[in-house]
Amino acid sequence: MYLKDIIKKQMxxxxxxxxxxxxxxxxxxxxxxxxxxxxxxxxxxESGYELANHISSRITxxxxxxxxxxxxxxxxxxxxxxxIQDLVKNKKFFVPSFGFxxxxxxxxxxxxxxxxxxKTENLNTFxxxxxxxxxxxxxxxxxxxxxFAKMFVWSLFVxxxxxxxxxxxxxxxxxxxxxxxxxxxxxxxxxxxxxVFYFERPSGASYRLQGPFWEPxxxxxxxxxxxxxxxxxxxxxxxxxxIPLLFCICIFLTFSTAGYIILFVILLVFLSQKMKKKSAxxxxxxxxxxxxxGVLFFKQISNFLSLVAPNVFEKLSSENESLATREYSFIYAxxxxxxxxxxxxxxxxxxxxxxxxxxxxxxxxxxxxxxxGFLIASYGVVGFLIYLCPIVGIFSxxxxxxxxxxxxxxxxxxxxxxxxxxxxxxxxxCYFYLGFAITRRIPKxxxxxxxxxxxxxxxxxxxxxxxxxxxxxxxxxxxFSSLIxxxxxxxxxxxxxxxxxxxxSDNVLYGAWLTMISVISWVLTxxxxxGNSLRNKLSEAVAKGDTKTQKAYISSTYFVTLIMTLAxxxxxxxxxxxxxxxxxFNLDSSVISGFTLKATMLITLFGVAFQLSLRNIxxxxxxxxxxxxGNSLSLVSNIIVLVxxxxxxxxxxxxxxxxxxxxxxxxxxxYLIPTLQVFLIQKKxxxxxxxxxxxASFKAIFGMGAxxxxxxxxxxxxxxxxxxxxxxxxxxxxLVVEYTEYVKIYNSIAGLFTVIQGPxxxxxxxxxxxxxxxxxxxxxxxxxxxxxxxxxxxLLASACLPxxxxxxxxxxxxxxxxxxxIVFIFYSFINDYSAxxxxxxxxxxxxxxxxxxxxxxxxxxxxLSFVINFxxxxxxxxxxxxxxxxxxxxxxxxxxxxxxxxxxxKMTSESKQRNETxxxxx
Numbered sequence: 001m002y003l004k005d006i007i008k009k010q011m012x013x014x015x016x017x018x019x020x021x022x023x024x025x026x027x028x029x030x031x032x033x034x035x036x037x038x039x040x041x042x043x044x045x046e047s048g049y050e051l052a053n054h055i056s057s058r059i060t061x062x063x064x065x066x067x068x069x070x071x072x073x074x075x076x077x078x079x080x081x082x083x084i085q086d087l088v089k090n091k092k093f094f095v096p097s098f099g100f101x102x103x104x105x106x107x108x109x110x111x112x113x114x115x116x117x118x119k120t121e122n123l124n125t126f127x128x129x130x131x132x133x134x135x136x137x138x139x140x141x142x143x144x145x146x147x148f149a150k151m152f153v154w155s156l157f158v159x160x161x162x163x164x165x166x167x168x169x170x171x172x173x174x175x176x177x178x179x180x181x182x183x184x185x186x187x188x189x190x191x192x193x194x195x196v197f198y199f200e201r202p203s204g205a206s207y208r209l210q211g212p213f214w215e216p217x218x219x220x221x222x223x224x225x226x227x228x229x230x231x232x233x234x235x236x237x238x239x240x241x242x243i244p245l246l247f248c249i250c251i252f253l254t255f256s257t258a259g260y261i262i263l264f265v266i267l268l269v270f271l272s273q274k275m276k277k278k279s280a281x282x283x284x285x286x287x288x289x290x291x292x293x294g295v296l297f298f299k300q301i302s303n304f305l306s307l308v309a310p311n312v313f314e315k316l317s318s319e320n321e322s323l324a325t326r327e328y329s330f331i332y333a334x335x336x337x338x339x340x341x342x343x344x345x346x347x348x349x350x351x352x353x354x355x356x357x358x359x360x361x362x363x364x365x366x367x368x369x370x371x372x373g374f375l376i377a378s379y380g381v382v383g384f385l386i387y388l389c390p391i392v393g394i395f396s397x398x399x400x401x402x403x404x405x406x407x408x409x410x411x412x413x414x415x416x417x418x419x420x421x422x423x424x425x426x427x428x429x430c431y432f433y434l435g436f437a438i439t440r441r442i443p444k445x446x447x448x449x450x451x452x453x454x455x456x457x458x459x460x461x462x463x464x465x466x467x468x469x470x471x472x473x474x475x476x477x478x479x480f481s482s483l484i485x486x487x488x489x490x491x492x493x494x495x496x497x498x499x500x501x502x503x504x505s506d507n508v509l510y511g512a513w514l515t516m517i518s519v520i521s522w523v524l525t526x527x528x529x530x531g532n533s534l535r536n537k538l539s540e541a542v543a544k545g546d547t548k549t550q551k552a553y554i555s556s557t558y559f560v561t562l563i564m565t566l567a568x569x570x571x572x573x574x575x576x577x578x579x580x581x582x583x584x585f586n587l588d589s590s591v592i593s594g595f596t597l598k599a600t601m602l603i604t605l606f607g608v609a610f611q612l613s614l615r616n617i618x619x620x621x622x623x624x625x626x627x628x629x630g631n632s633l634s635l636v637s638n639i640i641v642l643v644x645x646x647x648x649x650x651x652x653x654x655x656x657x658x659x660x661x662x663x664x665x666x667x668x669x670x671y672l673i674p675t676l677q678v679f680l681i682q683k684k685x686x687x688x689x690x691x692x693x694x695x696a697s698f699k700a701i702f703g704m705g706a707x708x709x710x711x712x713x714x715x716x717x718x719x720x721x722x723x724x725x726x727x728x729x730x731x732x733x734x735l736v737v738e739y740t741e742y743v744k745i746y747n748s749i750a751g752l753f754t755v756i757q758g759p760x761x762x763x764x765x766x767x768x769x770x771x772x773x774x775x776x777x778x779x780x781x782x783x784x785x786x787x788x789x790x791x792x793x794x795l796l797a798s799a800c801l802p803x804x805x806x807x808x809x810x811x812x813x814x815x816x817x818x819x820x821x822i823v824f825i826f827y828s829f830i831n832d833y834s835a836x837x838x839x840x841x842x843x844x845x846x847x848x849x850x851x852x853x854x855x856x857x858x859x860x861x862x863x864l865s866f867v868i869n870f871x872x873x874x875x876x877x878x879x880x881x882x883x884x885x886x887x888x889x890x891x892x893x894x895x896x897x898x899x900x901x902x903x904x905x906k907m908t909s910e911s912k913q914r915n916e917t918x919x920x921x922x
Contacts, residue, residue: 032077035070036143040155042067043426047213047222061807064131065800067425071138078142102389102435103137109382113343122346125423129347129379132425136432145433149233152430156226157243160250163211163219167253209253218419220259223247225430227266228411232273232400258326258418262411269407277401284403325365326417332357332365333373337380344380347422353377371416378422387416389435480628485752488635495642496741497809502645502655511736512592513656515723516601517663520608530557532708533701535619536845539765542623551686552697554620558688560698561613568612572605596653600660607664614671617678624684627759633670640666707847711838714854718861718888722881725865730878738814739878745804746824749793753786753835764843771907776840780900783836794828820879827886834889837896844903849895857888864888 046063107130114126139148210216227247251259268287272280294301336353339345345353351368354377358365368374375383394400394409412434421427503509534557541549581597582589618630644662679687686692726735760779767775797804798821805813841850861884868887869880876883 032074035074036151039067039070039074040151040426042070043429044155044159044212047218047424047426061803064128065803065807067135068131071135074142075138100137100141102385103133103432106379106382106386107133109343110379113346113379113382116343117340117346118349122348125347125378128423132423132428135425136429139429140432140436145233148429148433149229152426153226153230153243156222157246159211160223160226160246163209164246164250164253167209208255209250211250215419216254217256217258218424220251220254220256220262221415221418221421221427223251223254224259224262224266224411224415225427227263228269228408229430231266231270232408258414262414262418265407265411265414269404269411272407273401273404280401280403284406287407325367325369328365329368329370330373330417333368333370333377336377337373340380341376342380344376344378344383347374347378350374350377368420369417371419371421374420374422383422386431386435390431393434393436481631481754482752484628484631484635485754488631488638488751491635491638491642495638495645496744498642498645502648502659509592513659514736514740515727516604518720518723520601520604530561530701530709531616531619532712532842533557534616535622535761536765536843537700538620538623539762540769547686549697551688551692552694553701554616554685555688555690555692556694556697556701557616558613559690559693560702561616565609565613568609569606572609573602576601576605592653592656596656600656603657603660603664607667611667611671614668614675617671617675620678620685621674622759622762624678625759625762627757629674631754633674636670637666640670707851708842710851711847711854714858717858718885721861722878722885725862725881726878729865729869735878741805741809741814742820742824742879743882745797745801746794746828749790749797750828750831750835752790752793753832753839757839760839761843764840765845768844771911773904773907773911776844776900776904779843780836780840783839784833787832787836791829791832794825794832798825817877817879819875820877820882823876823879823883823886827882827889830886830889830893834893834896837900838892840900841896844900846899846903849899850892853891853895857891860888 042063046067110126110129110133114122143151208216209219211219211222213219213222227244230244230247248263251263268283272283275283332354333350335357336345336350339353344350354368372383372387375387377383379386390412391409394412395405397405400408412431415421416431499510499513503513534553537553538550541553576598579598580594581601582592582594618633621627621630641659641663644666645659648658648662650658678684722739723736726739760783764776764779767773767779801821802813802816805816838850841847864887865881865884868884869876872880872883
């Protein structure tokens with residue numbers, strides 16, 4: 001439907017609503033769409049003005065890591081598991097596609113080039129080029145050319161529209177501006193990761209439109225490619241005029257000489273394809289003759305154009321640096337290529353040799369603008385093949401007339417010699433698509449897409465993740481939980497620099513705050529396991545439709561946890577004043593007074609104690625199938641504290657009391673809102689009341705909850721006591737900060753396991769009631785698969801730990817101790833797989849063995865810590881405490897699988913006996 005029809009019929013809102021409902025019915029499409037949108041945003045950031053001019057290398061690393069991560073996710077989601085199984089079953093070799101072979105060959109030669117050239121000098125550029133190869137392979141494997149062209153055009157349309165609006169505002173206001181107020185600053189938050197529209201005055205009173213790019217000519221390049229993709233590869237029956245019109249207007253506003261020339265060639269491409277075959281050949285012959293005359297009378301033509309549009313065509317003067325750079329850039333690059341034609345010399349080395357040649361010859365060339373020249377000089381024969389393949393691919397497109405192919409190839413040559421685009425990943429992906437047209441006809445390439453072609457029955461990880469809620473292991477709810485968890489991890493990572501800024505980079509004060517929060521978090525385990533028990537029992541009551549029992553379970557849980565909250569507040573109020581907190585936290589009273597420390601402790605305890613009761617709503621939301629909603633509550637709390645610590649600027653000891661007050665409010669309000677929503681507004685369950693409590697419901701909740709409580713408090717003790725042990729055993733709170741920095745990385749990865757905890761827990765509980773053993777086995781496989789993925793992620797994080805610390809903490813990053821890293825890898829392995837088996841046992845209600853192990857490990861924690869520190873302390877330092885925790889988790893990893901297997905065998909035996917009895921009765 002055309003835009004004018006939408007405006008005329010006033011159907012915009014209904015169309016948006018209809019689109020949202022269709023997306024809501026197809027969670028796979030939402031998932032892939034979100035990943036794709038984020039990928040394109042990152043690809044534009046990678047090409048942006050801010051990134052090229054003012055952003056530190058830290059932002060570059062973040063963008064490339066995010067690109068590689070999301071590309072890897074797409075690659076895994078679309079793996080054809082059935083094809084792999086068939087290859088293994090039939091014992092056949094994998095036959096790679098042309099694209100895979102081509103990119104793999106390029107990668108191998110690039111690695112050889114890296115090994116044979118200056119490794120230190122060219123390391124970053126080789127990593128960048130290898131990343132381009134990988135991301136290009138993922139795109140060409142996952143999306144059809146039509147799908148990519150559609151995404152490219154629409155994303156560029158949004159960028160162009162924003163650019164044009166900003167440019168119009170500039171013309172009205174009359175002053176230069178950037179959309180980022182801190183565009184000249186390398187500040188992490190203020191720079192908006194390079195998403196900047198900066199406008200400058202090149203000459204006189206005219207302004208050039210350059211969009212989010214560092215140079216107007218680059219914007220013109222993107223717009224030219226957008227026009228070509230829209231006209232020839234968009235595959236939309238009803239094409240609207242406003243997209244190419246906006247692109248043409250923006251090209252005119254760039255005042256780019258090369259952009260104007262390329263736009264004229266694009267017009268020839270369009271006309272030759274629309275004409276009949278003979279007319280197209282006539283146009284080609286006429287254009288060829290005009291080109292020859294243009295070369296012969298170049299000076300006269302350039303002088304005439306300079307008179308017509310001096311701001312645009314003055315560059316065509318023979319003495320102009322811009323024209324000379326375009327003319328001689330490839331020639332100088334070819335001379336560099338001749339020094340090492342097979343493997344190249346590396347990007348940085350090629351650039352140095354390039355400018356050395358210019359200086360030796362006294363040329364006026366001022367930049368490296370030739371993309372083919374840069375590719376062949378840097379990577380030798382690989383660069384030549386990468387540049388040549390799109391040209392061969394263009395001539396392989398049989399749906400285009402031969403004259404059109406010549407014009408299209410000419411457009412490609414002009415575009416790639418306008419600016420050096422070898423580092424612009426988005427454009428390189430587009431060129432790889434054209435290159436792979438060698439082996440596939442464009443009509444087939446346009447009409448199909450890997451994403452659209454796979455039906456819901458296809459054996460790919462994407463379909464496995466998004467099966468229907470009642471049949472699948474992981475649902476759309478888990479997807480949103482995953483997003484929330486990732487945002488929570490990022491929020492937690494950002495929190496440390498913000499806290500350091502809040503406390504004035506004082507590790508002692510910050511370490512004391514961390515220790516205090518760690519100790520206070522023990523309160524949250526004092527629900528005696530009622531929350532987890534409520535999740536099990538309420539699920540059974542909901543399945544049976546027993547409203548009375550539901551109210552009894554909910555009321556009993558809230559009543560008991562509220563009593564514990566009030567008791568804890570009273571006990572804390574009277575006991576805190578008699579404790580010497582300065583000695584407990586190993587803090588001198590000159591750093592922070594005892595009164596301030598006690599007031600901070602009481603305020604924080606007040607908020608956490610009330611959260612103990614209000615947190616029951618998260619377990620109820622799990623039963624309602626809204627675990628993502630429940631998981632988001634802690635995220636909201638963290639964001640509130642993060643924003644407050646970023647905005648509030650308080651000096652002296654009062655900063656502790658202010659932060660404690662904000663923390664107390666942040667852990668109460670987000671949980672209070674959904675509680676009122678579920679019980680009073682939506683009335684999903686009866687409102688808790690004292691009369692609804694019963695001895696039977698209390699006994700049922702407490703009977704299972706006691707085991708959960710023991711396991712919870714043991715787990716909290718094993719980790720929370722580490723802060724105090726580090727303070728006492730290794731001297732002061734400063735090491736607590738280093739310990740927290742390592743733990744944040746690895747526990748953030750392990751914490752992703754919790755996104756499947758609620759759904760699988762409820763799934764196993766329901767399967768246990770129905771004696772559905774196959775569903776339990778599927779849950780076990782899913783849990784182990786997630787654990788394996790998390791362990792692999794931990795290995796990758798360990799390999800990239802220096803980079804992660806540099807991105808995260810910058811100059812404040814700790815010195816990497818690889819002995820500590822090995823300890824965390826071992827811990828990750830034990831923790832990930834023990835968590836998978838413990839989750840299934842929890843869903844089955846088999847917590848008694850875990851409780852016994854928890855008691856034993858809690859008793860052994862401190863003496864074992866001293867023993868391991870005595871043996872390995874000189875090498876491992878405080879990480880000996882982490883090694884202790886890993887060893888204490890091994891019993892869970894051994895006992896839980898045995899209990900699960902025995903329970904399944906028992907249910908199988910009972911099922912057989914029941915069936916035999918039924919047969920005898922019949």
